[in-house]
Amino acid sequence: MSDQLKIRQFGAFGVFLPTGEALSLGAKHQALLALLSTAEGGVRTRAFLERTLWSLAQPEQAKASLRTALSTLRRHLGADMSTILSANRERVVLDLERVDLDADPNMGDFMEGFDLPHESTFAVWLEQQRNELNRAEARNRAATGMLRDYSRAVLDSLLPPITVLPFVHRAPGDAKSPLGALLSEELVRHLSRSHAFCVTSYLASRQFDPLQVRPCDIYDVAGSNYLVSGTVNVTGQIYRLQVDLHDTIREKVIWSREYREELSFLTAGNSRALRDVTAQIGWTVVGESVRLVGFRPLIKHDSHTLLMAAIALMQDMQLPQFNQAQEILTVLLERESQHPVALTWMAMWHVMRVQKGFSKDRQLDAHLATQLVSSALSQDPSFSLALTVRGLIASHLMFRFDLAQSSYDLALKDNPNEALALLLKGATLGYQNMPEEAVQLTDAARRLSPLGPQQYYFDSMSAAANLSAKDYDKALSLADRSLQANPTFPSTLSTKAIALQQLGKTDEARDVVRSLLTVQPDFSISNYEANNAASSAPFGKDWSRALRSAGVPA
DSSP: OOOSEEEEOBSSOEEEOTTSOBOOOOHHHHHHHHHHHTSGGGEEEHHHHHHHHOTTSOHHHHHHHHHHHHHHHHHHHOTTTGGGEEEOSSEEEEOGGGEEEEOOGGGOSBTTTOOOTTOHHHHHHHHHHHHHHHHHHHHHHHHTTOOOOOHHHHHHTTSOEEEEOOOEEOOTTOTTOSHHHHHHHHHHHHHHHTTSSEEOOHHHHTTSOTTTOOHHHHHHHHOOSEEEEEEEEEETTEEEEEEEEEETTTTEEEEEEEEEEEHHHHHTTOOHHHHHHHHHHHHHHHHHHHHHHTTSOGGGSOHHHHHHHHHHHTTOSSHHHHHHHHHHHHHHHHHSTTOHHHHHHHHHHHHHHHHTTOOSOHHHHHHHHHHHHHHHHHHOTTOHHHHHHHHHIIIIISOOHHHHHHHHHHHHHHOTTOHHHHHHHHHHHHHTTOHHHHHHHHHHHHTTOOOGGGHHHHHHHHHHHHHHTTOHHHHHHHHHHHHHHOTTOHHHHHHHHHHHHHTTOHHHHHHHHHHHHHHOTTOOHHHHHHHOGGGGSTTHHHHHHHHHHTTOOO
16 A cells, blocks of 8 residues: 555546545645645745735734634544654655655546635636646647647737738839838738737738729728828938828728838837827727617627727726726627737726726635636636736736746747737836836837837836836936826826925825826825735835825824
């Protein structure tokens, strides 16, 4: 007879004595053994176990609960096996030499069907374990040629299809200049990198003659709802770019802009004009989507129109518009059942409900967001946006920066241009007292031309990163720019108030706090410290004092 404890990790979680007898353990005890059996060397810190299994409890209560759980677990194991567990003041150790781990994925999912109600931190850990195992399985399938390129496909299927024609170079005697082709190729890269569109390959779009093709031809051949065309000419070292955005179905120009820029910016790969074109096209497409869903039944719209409208409406600080985004996403999920993009944005809606101060139950929204992201990643384990939102839940709702950084790193591994992952990783580094790195990453994220309606969010997070670096002037400048686009976002208002107070501009800081309390009447120092990730940072107390001095009630 074996003298080892057997732990079955896949399928229904089970623990068996050397006699083969199954132990009847409570959910917390099973979760405790799962955490220990998956740790390197079987070692976990007490602090990790307390935070993960008793996240809602006060620190002293969590410590007592862990002590009780270990005592009860030893009693269940019996005298012969109780020594398999040891603990000191800092760590708890499971002797893996005496454990037979049954880790056969053919038995089902890792801890299949297991749930700890209201323990959202454990839910995030469990989801992460499952997804890491799914990725490992995916890599194995890829090695044998069994895995299709799914990640980009699921993203593309819900994004607005767009084609960029080669720009026509209007220059007498220089019709063969490559400038028009260079500009359109670079714009394709910008649009693709923003992950806001499904962009026709530049090589494919070159088949169309920009002087002859009609927008409806682009729709018939490439399936694109939107078409970008334009002209360029050069005077000295300045080029002038005229850009038109067409609705290919209605054959209508819905947007037209002119840009002037030095050629040196383009050749250096740092074209402000193309970044602006990308952002403006994003704004226009989203605006069209919102306008369309405003007067036609939701079921009559293309899926990408619904998605763009929902993304725009969830940025709104008016509760009816924000709730309409959920209604639209619900219709989208009914149509695109278990689609990872739709699931991820619904998860984001729950996160933003907390961040905007609309949530009546923070823990419930965190739990629902976690479940939705888990469902998205079960469909596509490497989907960078879902990994990013999982990190956002961990960092901004649970203050688990270690779990968050792991998710952001996985997202950036899948897509190095995932602007939101760069932004949130930077913000999280700021909370961990790495302000220089925080500023560097949030600045890089803003340069990646995110989808227009989220620009205020990028500026807001970047303002907070600069605040952590004590660059109060830049924090104030970015906060002001964010507030121009979204004047009532609570996080930006609090950042601006702190920056003004730290600059000695108390009267202006008090004006901002009055605006903040108008938007969020229950905002207080106690709520801020309980619900804001920055409160756990080294500078958290300084920020609280600044807000208190600016008039935020205790």
